[in-house]
Amino acid sequence: MTTWGHTADGTAVPIYTLTSGQIEVRVTAYGAHLISVKAPDKKGKMADVVLGYDTLDGYLNGPKTYFGAIVGRYGNRIALGKFTIDGKTYQIPVNNGTNALHGGPKGFDQYVWKSREVPDGVEFTLVSPDGDMGFPGTLTTHVRYTLHGDTLRIDYSATTDKPTVLNITNHAYFNLSGDDSTDILGEKIEINADKFTPTDAGLIPTGELKPVAGTPLDFRKPEAIGARINDDYEALKLAGGYDHNFVLNGAPGRLHLAAIVTDPVSGRKLTVETTEPGVQFYTGNFLDGSATGRHGIAYKKNWAFCLETQHFPDSPNHANFPSTVLKPGETMHSTTTFTFGVVE
């Protein structure tokens, strides 16, 4: 652990470097961000495969991209920022058109978490007070990053003292090329989902679980990310690319395959497994060159993809979606693994 810098109020911000011999990962207590993931290409050359900034200042003051952030309390959108638990309505301040995104204007990505070293990694802890961003209950959240050979594992757990809702994920932006200077449209993705959740223009799910068959969201067989991204298809037009929740095949609560991405040029391969029922596949549609990251590169549209393993957007307002309610006495557990290999 070293001190990376300080927040405006003078709080020291630790940064940790984890190494397994196969991959090297950097994480910081500020927003429990995943800063860097170095993985080998087919020739064994190590390079960073996530977008990010060289300095803490980028995370404190850069444009709101959520590069590698832990997002909470509620990853993705809640319609109008409103939901009801046990007959009581709660209001989260809206920060994305008329909706609340990633926990509201001051989410988990903007706090210095407590940290401690654990075997193979580091654990971050945040206690969010009752009423934080309008959410009920004191919520204690642990996020643990550990390395196991070529796998980065993230374990999440949380408890509350009042019934509440939560949806916590990591918002890493991957670019398997390793040099940040190309888009990801040529990288190939396979997503283990027969269905997705179509949305309205504000990217709020309509409630339908729609088969991907016959649509440009069918990634049940590997396909280049860019092959159909500009198709004349409503869901792509609304999002300006891919920005959709896929309903994963496989039993929630147990690790199952979410997605496999390969880069034909570098030969890198990323496999994502999760206990979550969904994954938000987002192709960096809002990157517009205003975020200048590592190596002085201005990140442009489609410069990275995100695979945010999570419950479905706006679940608190959809009784047919897996529940995001957490009650006192219960513990939320969730695990996602990112495994870095090379194509055979």
Ligand code: GLA
């Ligand atoms: C998620 C959302 C996107 C966008 C990014 C952050 O992926 O679904 O619409 O808000 O986060 O920019």
